[in-house]
Amino acid sequence: MEGQTESLISLCRETVEIGRDLIQGFAGLSANWSQFSATWSEFSMNFSNWSSVQTQTARETLEAIHEETIATNALRRALMAAHGAAPQGVVSARSETASTQLACIRRLWFRKEVITELCHLLHTDLEAESDTRTLLSVPVKVTEVLNFYTTRSIQAPVRNICNILQFVVYCCIRQVTDALYSQQIDYIKFSMSMQTQDEHSCGFARIASFPTVQGAIDCTHVALQTPPHNGEVFHNCKGYHSLNVQLVCDHRQMILAVNAHYPDSSHDSFILLESSVPPLLQPLHAGHGWLLSDKGYSLAIWLMTPLCNPTTLAEQRYTHSHTATTTIIEQTIRVLKQRFPCLDRSGGIFQYYPDRMSMFIIVCCMVNSLDIMRGQPLPPRMAAAPQEDKDDEDEDEKHQPQRKQPDTVAAARAACQRRIAHQFQ
Structure with a gap:
C-alpha cells in the first residue's frame, strides 16, 4: 500500500513539473507573438508612410x-x-x-x-x-x-x-x-464625313499632287514572345515571332485605323479584307476617294497600288506621285517605333503574348494620335529618325494565299487606267 502511495505521489510531481513547463512555454510563445505583432505593425506603418510620400510627391509634381x-x-x-512690356520675373x-x-x-x-x-x-x-x-x-x-x-x-x-x-x-x-x-474609339477613327474627306484629299495632294487620297496603308512586324500555342503561325521569315500589324494614316501621320490581331503568317491583303476599312471605302468607288498601298496588296477600285512597268508619260507621273505619297505611311511607322521602342525589335523582344501585345500596340497608336491631335510637333530626334531595318519589306510570297477581291481584277485595272489617263496626263 505504501509503495502505491509513493508511486502516485511521484506521478503527481511529474505531472506538476510538466504542467509548469507547459505554462512557461505558452508564456514564451505569447511574448514572441506579441513581439512579432509589434514588428509587423511597425512595418505596415512604414510602408504606408512610404507609399503616401511617393504618391504625394508625384501629385505635387x-x-x-x-x-x-x-x-x-x-x-x-x-x-x-x-x-509687349514684360514685367519682372517673366x-x-x-x-x-x-x-x-x-x-x-x-x-x-x-x-x-x-x-x-x-x-x-x-x-x-x-x-x-x-x-x-x-x-x-x-x-x-x-x-x-x-x-x-x-x-x-x-x-x-x-x-x-x-x-x-x-x-x-x-x-x-x-x-x-x-x-x-x-477609349481607343475616341482617338483612332476613320471618319468619312465630307469635311474629313476634303481635308484628307487636300493634305495628300500637297505631298505629290495625287488626287482624292483618303489614306495610306501598310503593314509592319511587331515582335513578341513565343506563344505557348500555335507558335508556328507567328514565326516569320526573319526568324522571330511577330504580329503583322496593319496601319492606315492620313497626311499628318495620324493613325486612322489599326489592326493588330493577326499573326505574321496572315497576308497583308487578307488582313485588309477582314478589317473595318473596306466597308468605309467601297461606297466611294465612283471616284471620290481611295487608299494608296505598296505592291503587297491587291489592286481594287478603292485601293491604288504601284505599277510594275510604267511606260507612258502618264504612268510614269502616276508612279512618281504614288511613290512620293505612300512614303507618309513608312514615316508614320518609323516615327511610331522611334517614339515607342517597345514596338521595335532592335531594343529586344517584348516578353508578352499576342493578346496583351495587341493591346499595347493599339494603346501606343492612340497616345501617338492624341499627341498629334493636340498639335504637338515631333521631337527633333524622331523627325529625323534613320530608316528602319528591312523587317518591313514587302513579302509577296506570304504563307497564307490572298483572298480574291470582291471587285473583279479586270474592273479594278480598267478603273486604274482611266484614272491615270484622266488625272496624270
Whole structure:
C-alpha cells in the first residue's frame, strides 16, 4: 500500500513539473507573438508612410506642372495686353516652364500638356483602384506606364522615376493599358464625313499632287514572345515571332485605323479584307476617294497600288506621285517605333503574348494620335529618325494565299487606267 502511495505521489510531481513547463512555454510563445505583432505593425506603418510620400510627391509634381502651364498662359496674355512690356520675373517663369517641358520630352517623349490630359482622361477609371491595389495616384501610374512604353528595356528600369517596386509597376501597366484601350474609339477613327474627306484629299495632294487620297496603308512586324500555342503561325521569315500589324494614316501621320490581331503568317491583303476599312471605302468607288498601298496588296477600285512597268508619260507621273505619297505611311511607322521602342525589335523582344501585345500596340497608336491631335510637333530626334531595318519589306510570297477581291481584277485595272489617263496626263 505504501509503495502505491509513493508511486502516485511521484506521478503527481511529474505531472506538476510538466504542467509548469507547459505554462512557461505558452508564456514564451505569447511574448514572441506579441513581439512579432509589434514588428509587423511597425512595418505596415512604414510602408504606408512610404507609399503616401511617393504618391504625394508625384501629385505635387503634376500639380506644379499644371499650375506652371496656367501661369505661363496668364503671363503671355498679360504681355500681349501690355503691348509687349514684360514685367519682372517673366523670364525666370518661362525658363522654369521650358525646363519642365524639356524634362517631360527627354524622359517620356511627350509634352506636359499631353501627360496632364491623359491623367484627366483616365482619372475616373484609375482613381477607384488607387487606394486598394497599388496605393499610387493617377499621375504616378500614368507617368510610370508612359515610361514603360517609351523605354527599350522591359520592366526593371521603369522604376527609376519614383523608385516603385516592380510588381506595383506591373499592376499599373495592366490598369492603365486596359483603361486606355477602352477609349481607343475616341482617338483612332476613320471618319468619312465630307469635311474629313476634303481635308484628307487636300493634305495628300500637297505631298505629290495625287488626287482624292483618303489614306495610306501598310503593314509592319511587331515582335513578341513565343506563344505557348500555335507558335508556328507567328514565326516569320526573319526568324522571330511577330504580329503583322496593319496601319492606315492620313497626311499628318495620324493613325486612322489599326489592326493588330493577326499573326505574321496572315497576308497583308487578307488582313485588309477582314478589317473595318473596306466597308468605309467601297461606297466611294465612283471616284471620290481611295487608299494608296505598296505592291503587297491587291489592286481594287478603292485601293491604288504601284505599277510594275510604267511606260507612258502618264504612268510614269502616276508612279512618281504614288511613290512620293505612300512614303507618309513608312514615316508614320518609323516615327511610331522611334517614339515607342517597345514596338521595335532592335531594343529586344517584348516578353508578352499576342493578346496583351495587341493591346499595347493599339494603346501606343492612340497616345501617338492624341499627341498629334493636340498639335504637338515631333521631337527633333524622331523627325529625323534613320530608316528602319528591312523587317518591313514587302513579302509577296506570304504563307497564307490572298483572298480574291470582291471587285473583279479586270474592273479594278480598267478603273486604274482611266484614272491615270484622266488625272496624270
